[in-house]
Amino acid sequence: MDYKKTTAPGSTITRDVTDFSKGENVYEVLNVLAKRADQIGIELKQELNSKLEEFASSTDNLEEIFENREQIEISKFYEKLPKPGLIAQEEWVNDEIYFRNSNNVIAEKETERE
DSSP states (O other), X not given: OOXXXXXXXXXXXXXXXXXXXXXXXXXXXXXXXXXXHHHHHHHHHHHHHHHHGGXXXXXXXXXXXXXXXXXXXXXXXXXXXXXXXXHHHHHXXXXXXXXXXXXXXXXXXXXXXX
């Protein structure tokens, strides 16, 4: 997913968790959001690391690191992106997250057999 085009806010928004849960179990929703935020965070970190690898040098000269403007701009861009938790919340509000409870799926299969 392209997180650069996300409409998630840059700062935290206070939300009523009961309205936010959309009739689902609040604790399950928070668990799903936490797992999705972890996934987003890992994807962003991998993307940033792959872009910064281009600037990796074999020498440990600090002057070269501070003079590289392009590397600094890439780092600043990723720092300005919304936090993974906010992106996950925005995806949840826009119904872009799909999840299923494996316990409910197993229970449904057992009732179908009977």
